[in-house]
Amino acid sequence: NAGVMQNPRHLVRRRGQEARLRCSPMKGHSHVYWYRQLPEEGLKFMVYLQKENIIDESGMPKERFSAEFPKEGPSILRIQQVVRGDSAAYFCASSPRAPGQGAGNEQFFGPGTRLTVL
Amino acid sequence: AQTVTQSQPEMSVQEAETVTLSCTYDTSESNYYLFWYKQPPSRQMILVIRQEAYKQQNATENRFSVNFQKAAKSFSLKISDSQLGDTAMYFCAFSVSGTYKYIFGTGTRLKVLA
Numbered sequence: 001n002a003g004v005m006q007n008p009r010h011l012v013r014r015r016g017q018e019a020r021l022r023c024s025p026m027k028g029h030s031h032v033y034w035y036r037q038l039p040e041e042g043l044k045f046m047v048y049l050q051k052e053n054i055i056d057e058s059g060m061p062k063e064r065f066s067a068e069f070p071k072e073g074p075s076i077l078r079i080q081q082v083v084r085g086d087s088a089a090y091f092c093a094s095s096p097r098a099p100g101q102g103a104g105n106e107q108f109f110g111p112g113t114r115l116t117v118l
Numbered sequence: 119a120q121t122v123t124q125s126q127p128e129m130s131v132q133e134a135e136t137v138t139l140s141c142t143y144d145t146s147e148s149n150y151y152l153f154w155y156k157q158p159p160s161r162q163m164i165l166v167i168r169q170e171a172y173k174q175q176n177a178t179e180n181r182f183s184v185n186f187q188k189a190a191k192s193f194s195l196k197i198s199d200s201q202l203g204d205t206a207m208y209f210c211a212f213s214v215s216g217t218y219k220y221i222f223g224t225g226t227r228l229k230v231l232a
Contacts, residue, residue: 033218042222099217099218105218107220112162
């Protein structure tokens with residue numbers, strides 16, 4: 001069973017461009033979480049999605065950032081008009097069930113996408 | 119609000135020795151989970167060990183064990199017989215039972231010396 005897959009692993013964008021980060025959860029997992037890791041910091045929660053639904057986007061900046069998890073295909077984190085402060089590692093995690101439905105709150109993390117904004 | 123504090127930004131240990139990484143947290147919840155993650159230079163987040171707060175027994179995974187002190191809100195990680203491959207950033211994380219947000223500390227950079 002393949003783990004959580006993220007691509008690309010590294011992404012370089014110039015200021016003002018768009019960044020699209022993809023996450024394919026583990027097989028059978030329908031819950032996806034995005035976290036951001038700024039340099040020298042721990043991961044911080046951004047958004048929680050189930051298939052076709054955003055459950056909680058309280059950690060995501062209100063402007064320029066959006067996330068989706070369509071019925072078919074990977075989850076996408078989209079950053080429009082990137083700025084230097086968006087440079088970070090973006091991690092996706094998945095879980096097989098909703099929190100509170102067993103699985104001990106465990107989330108399985110992908111390898112992350114390192115975004116560099118020039 | 120929950121917080122996780124790792125007060126040791128960097129540590130080093132000689133190969134084959136034992137090292138303990140500190141983590142404290144603050145919460146008013148009684149049911150929660152605590153985690154230690156390893157992040158090697160590849161940046162992959164690897165789960166090292168997990169502890170359920172309702173379990174008094176400290177979790178152990180091979181050379182990795184924790185000292186969970188619920189009253190003191192302390193959750194330290196002990197690495198025995200340190201190996202060069204243990205060199206990495208180590209993050210302590212917290213999650214309230216039944217919720218989905220993980221709260222991470224700022225990490226401890228561990229270097230194992232040959």
